[in-house]
Ligand SMILES: [Zn+2]
């Protein structure tokens with residue numbers, strides 16, 4: 090089964106069933122889940138932290154590359170957390186894979202500072218509903234303006250001009266971008282560009298946010 094969907098983005102609350110398809114469709118989105126940057130005791134804003142949460146076994150090199158990419162492209166700190174098992178609640182027996190939206194629900198319940206983000210990385214196949222499909226394989230899923238997102242390596246490990254590490258890092262940045270409120274971007278080459286909705290989209294990406302997206306994410 091070949092998926093043409095690069096990722097999806099869930100709108101507002103993670104328990105909401107409302108989603109738009111990333112890299113294929115661009116629909117108007119209302120951001121209703123604003124986050125407030127954490128404050129120190131001296132009321133000085135603390136840098137947002139992106140917690141990279143491996144779900145199940147994940148190659149360390151993928152995590153390290155993703156961490157470096159996030160810290161080099163966004164004004165945040167990133168931390169790799171200890172791996173935890175994939176949540177049983179996310180398993181989808183009919184397709185023997187995991188529901189990305191349920192993974193986001195799981196992440197939503199994880200303890201974190203207000204304003205911080207959680208990026209789950211997993212090597213298993215993940216999916217979500219994409220009407221009229223009840224279950225559609227995706228590369229990742231992110232909550233627009235929310236706390237959590239997930240990227241799967243499963244559909245990114247194919248021959249091509251970019252390595253798996255590069256692709257994982259770029260999809261991770263795309264999904265983290267959604268959590269910072271970035272929608273899809275029409276600028277060719279931008280990390281948030283929804284282009285063709287295939288792995289070719291990733292391989293044709295510049296690996297950077299365009300100036301407009303970069304300005305919005307800061
Ligand atoms: Zn997207």
Ligand SMILES: [Zn+2]
Pocket residue numbers: 274275276279280281282298299300301302303
């Ligand atoms: Zn852009």
